[in-house]
Amino acid sequence: MKYVVVDIETTGGRPSGNDITEIGIVHVENKKITHQWSSLVKPDRSIPYNIQLLTGIDDEMVADAPTFEELIPTLQKELKGDVFVAHSVNFDYSFIDRAFREAGTSWRMDKLCTVKYSRAMFPEFGRYSLANLARQLEVENDNPHRALSDALCAAEVLIHCLHADYDEKVLTNPKIGLLKRIQMPDHLPSEQYDNLPKSFGVYQFKDAFGLPLYIGKANNIKQRITQHFSTQQETTKYQRLMKECHSVDYTLLPNETLALIYEDHKIREHWPPLNKAQKKQSLKFGLYAFENGKGEIKWVVQKAIGSGALRKFGSYVSGQTWLANYLQEAERNGWSSKEALALLTSSNQKSWLIDLEEGGAVFMEKGNLVGIYLENDYLHQKEWVREHFITVRPSPMLNAIGHKLTEERADAIIEI
Known part of the structure; x- marks a missing residue:
């Protein structure tokens, strides 16, 4: 397996509104470093003074450097490998992914984080910053906070992890989930995945006829769909998605509450074959109240009959729980049973x-x-x-x- 160990320097901590200023890449094969490469990158904005102090990279140094877009042909060769590796991998990967997408270039790799891998292999270390790992493992880092030096250090950390995990059982254990593999469905256009938003919403995996196979909600649509494509690969749902998914559709929503409601609505509208949890949901039980011969209000939760229920519930237990809470509220507010019934009846007309x-x-x-x-x-x-x-x-x-x-x-x- 060929590991591509990457480190970047940037103008700030988030991909949105910031740029890459330097990239360092190291190849690791058979537990040895086989290649290294680096380049400064000209950003679209000035480098903040505090970042200059941290990295030693200033505006003058990158003034004549190639832009990321100009580096793409070289980067496509340098990043060619099986697994993208970095220390806190999501940081480096997200910047590079965004830069590729802004340039209109499709790019994707499996991911491995050396923070998580070293934590799994060396739990006694306690702290897993690159500097602390370098001390613990006696790895040199001649120029911290410069891309190539940090990438070489991270590569040595990776090699130590691979030696400790000699049969790679920890690395490949799906329950530990260190290796984030992304396998695309056979018929899904890659640009659909690349262009997925990182926002609240409801997504649908659709078959060749445009019918939903599975509907789900997410706080981050792209992240959630990536999880579908990289975990639980032994499940029937995963296997069917890989074979039958031809497109992904989504609806952006302003918050998680509406996403949850809209997901439930769309599932019950289409009943996709891979959504099973909601199929057993229905309002089978109702709350009823009647006055007995002594003038007392009696409350009953039973199977719903017609449209006369004061409230409807999915189960007898949920109905009893709601009733108990409502009667406690009535007692706190000093309502009589008749007043509680009148209020509930009145609310049903509103x-x-x-x-x-x-x-x-x-x-x-x-x-x-x-x-x-x-x-x-x-x-x-x-x-x-x-x-x-x-x-x-x-x-x-x-x-x-x-x-x-x-x-x-x-x-x-x-x-x-």
């Missing part, structure tokens, strides 16, 4: 919006979550809401979200 702090809103009607809106420019009119909100069918999970939001965001409720 419709209200809940404004979400992170953006968007949900629509509650008769105690059920029945609609969502993804923007902030909505009118507080029932007819407008019915026309413009995305209609969702109530489910145990959606109603639980709606009830929780009603309790937690009481100050954001707007009756309509």
Whole structure:
């Protein structure tokens, strides 16, 4: 296996709004360093003074250096190998990935982090900075915070890890997950994966006919889809995605709450073959109340009959739990049983919006979550809401979200 050990210097800590100023690359094969290369890189912005002090790289040094785009033909050769390795690999990989994408060039490699690998192989060290590992393993780093010197040091750390993990059982153990392998589905265009956003949303893996195979939600769509392609490779779901996925579609959403609601809605709209958890969800149980001969209110959770339930639930236990909490609330507020019933009955006749702090809103009607809106420019009119909100069918999970939001965001409720 050929490992490509990389270190970069940059103008700042995040890929967005910062640039690479130097790249160092070292090849490791058969536990030996076989090649090394480095280059300064001309950034699109000035190097901050504190970064100049750290790296020793200033604006004058990079003024005549090639840009990243100019280096791409060379980098495609230098980065050719089996595994991209770096100390805190996501930092280096994310900068290089972004630079390639901004240049319109497709690029992807499996990843390995020497921080995680050394922690797994040398748990007694306690600290895993490159400087501390260099001391512990007696590795030289003649010029810290310069790309090639740090890459050579990281390469030596990798070699020590490989010697300690002589049969590579730790490296290749999927449960430990050190080696992040990305295997693309056979029929998925690579540019679809490369262009995935790193935002909240709901994604769909689709088959050759455009029908959903699997629907999921994510705080970071690209990161979550990468996990699908790099973990649990022995599962039926993984194998089917590799063979049957022809495209990936997604809907961007302003926050996790709306992503969770929209995911549940889309799953129950399409019932994809690889989504199994929601298939057993339905509002089978209802809460009923009646007055006995003594004038007492009796509460009953039972299988739902018709449309007369005060509330509906996915299970008997969830119904009993909700009822117990509601009766405790009634007792705290000094409500009689008849008052508690009247309030619950009254709420079932109401419709209200809940404004979400992170953006968007949900629509509650008769105690059920029945609609969502993804923007902030909505009118507080029932007819407008019915026309413009995305209609969702109530489910145990959606109603639980709606009830929780009603309790937690009481100050954001707007009756309509």
